[in-house]
Amino acid sequence: MHRFIYPIFFSFLSLLLSSRASPWQAISTGSSLKVDHGKTFLISPDTTFSCGFYSSGAGTNAYYFSIWFTHAADKTVVWTANPGSPVNGHGSEISFTPDGNLILTDVNGSTVWESRTSWGKSTTADLLNNGNLVIRDSSDSDKEWQSFDSPTDTLLPSQSLTRETKLVSQSGNHRLYFDNDNVLRLLYNGPDITSIYWPSPDYNALQNGRTRFNSSKIAVLDDEGNFLSSDGFKMTASDSGFRVKRRITIDSDGNFRMYSLNASNGNWTVTGEAVLQMCYIHGLCGKNGICEYSKGFRCTCPPGYEMADPMNWSKGCRPRFKINCGNPQDFTFIKIPHGDFYGFDLTSNKSISFEECKQICLDRCLCSSFTYKAGEGLCYTKELLYNGQVYPYFPGHNYIKLPKKKLAQEDDMDIVDARLKGRFNQEQVIVMVKIAVSCLEERSKRPTMDQIAKDLMAYDDDEDIHPAYF
Numbered sequence: 001m002h003r004f005i006y007p008i009f010f011s012f013l014s015l016l017l018s019s020r021a022s023p024w025q026a027i028s029t030g031s032s033l034k035v036d037h038g039k040t041f042l043i044s045p046d047t048t049f050s051c052g053f054y055s056s057g058a059g060t061n062a063y064y065f066s067i068w069f070t071h072a073a074d075k076t077v078v079w080t081a082n083p084g085s086p087v088n089g090h091g092s093e094i095s096f097t098p099d100g101n102l103i104l105t106d107v108n109g110s111t112v113w114e115s116r117t118s119w120g121k122s123t124t125a126d127l128l129n130n131g132n133l134v135i136r137d138s139s140d141s142d143k144e145w146q147s148f149d150s151p152t153d154t155l156l157p158s159q160s161l162t163r164e165t166k167l168v169s170q171s172g173n174h175r176l177y178f179d180n181d182n183v184l185r186l187l188y189n190g191p192d193i194t195s196i197y198w199p200s201p202d203y204n205a206l207q208n209g210r211t212r213f214n215s216s217k218i219a220v221l222d223d224e225g226n227f228l229s230s231d232g233f234k235m236t237a238s239d240s241g242f243r244v245k246r247r248i249t250i251d252s253d254g255n256f257r258m259y260s261l262n263a264s265n266g267n268w269t270v271t272g273e274a275v276l277q278m279c280y281i282h283g284l285c286g287k288n289g290i291c292e293y294s295k296g297f298r299c300t301c302p303p304g305y306e307m308a309d310p311m312n313w314s315k316g317c318r319p320r321f322k323i324n325c326g327n328p329q330d331f332t333f334i335k336i337p338h339g340d341f342y343g344f345d346l347t348s349n350k351s352i353s354f355e356e357c358k359q360i361c362l363d364r365c366l367c368s369s370f371t372y373k374a375g376e377g378l379c380y381t382k383e384l385l386y387n388g389q390v391y392p393y394f395p396g397h398n399y400i401k402l403p404k405k406k407l408a409q410e411d412d413m414d415i416v417d418a419r420l421k422g423r424f425n426q427e428q429v430i431v432m433v434k435i436a437v438s439c440l441e442e443r444s445k446r447p448t449m450d451q452i453a454k455d456l457m458a459y460d461d462d463e464d465i466h467p468a469y470f
Helices: 002-021 354-363 404-409 426-438 449-458
Strands: 026-028 032-034 040-043 049-055 062-069 077-080 093-096 102-105 111-114 123-127 133-137 143-146 160-162 174-178 184-189 194-198 218-221 226-229 234-236 246-250 256-261 268-273 290-292 298-300 305-307 317-319 331-337 339-341 345-349 369-373 378-382 388-390 397-403
Touching: 026 040, 040 123, 049 077, 049 123, 160 174, 174 246, 218 246, 234 268, 331 354, 339 369, 345 354, 354 369, 354 378, 354 397, 397 404
Parallel strands: 290 388, 339 397
Antiparallel strands: 026 123, 032 093, 040 049, 049 062, 062 077, 093 102, 102 111, 123 133, 133 143, 160 218, 174 184, 184 194, 218 226, 226 234, 246 256, 256 268, 290 298, 305 317, 331 397, 339 388, 345 378, 369 378, 369 397
């Protein structure tokens, strides 16, 4: 008799435990899930979306309470309750309290996030097929709370972006929102500055193809792949049509894109994007950084600067020299052809010469560089070096202000082209730097070509100096 009862009992126990760890399609009050006992809390009826604990990254013990695409290869997150405040991977819990409040608590019992709902025992929480997590009275369809009202970095089909909501990139530096003039905009919100970069701040709403006269402030991605905004902006997926899973996401690089899911392999394809020229995105290369087009784009530091964080270009570049005023004669300029740092002009002048423009920057302690457009005689001196760009059609050049001593004392081998390292000794490099600095002096003080040749030949012990590379 016992040999029949024991297998049945253990089978029943196994079934009970496995069902407890499995996700629900809807839950009633009193339900809970600890991160140690399972990661998925809810799943939509058609299994498109899952909701639960999501790891902040490989090798970490930090988790978010999120909603993600179940069948995407990378389990793409579309909403997070606690961005910036992950909970511990042991002991943290999501619970639906008896009074109908959905609460996320950390291992120490502190409340990290809550829905702030209280409809009582008849309340249920459901994850719908469209990815919306809703809390409502089970006796009717009225929603007391829904995740669609508090988007993070992603907008799903049928989810509205409104005057009360915004999308914020995971880095926290960029956001998509409706401005006070009813126009949908992209904003860089960095540690030091805030600036709008899309649509182009150089033009008004009409010139950008927008209208300011529709105050409804609403933008929606429909099921066919059209993202429509009340200000007249429209983005249509390159694979427009029904039966494709899509999303709108503001990425960490500051661009917002439309993605379509390949159902066969779970990978995403970009099928639309707002900013076509990436270097127009503010903050992309950080403070003092320069964005230039090279097989897409790349970030660089201007002469005399280096990356602030080798792993993160958004941190920008830092000067490799001490910033002080000093005597104007102690400074010189390095040209960045077709370069500019957008905005934050210290002064602006029209119809002046290049020398006058340069002198204005030399005379001002706060001036870090200047941009000059020769054909128009336009001069813009810069205090803050943000939004640096190099693009071939820009009708001007930027000139970075550097102390002359910095050029003479530069780490010698750092300024040698990598292809030429090993062909010059330290003494030869120092001589070339000094010659280069002397060539930046006033015309009357510059050395002649004969003097330069003699100086070079005097140190050409191994006949390794080739003026063509200099």
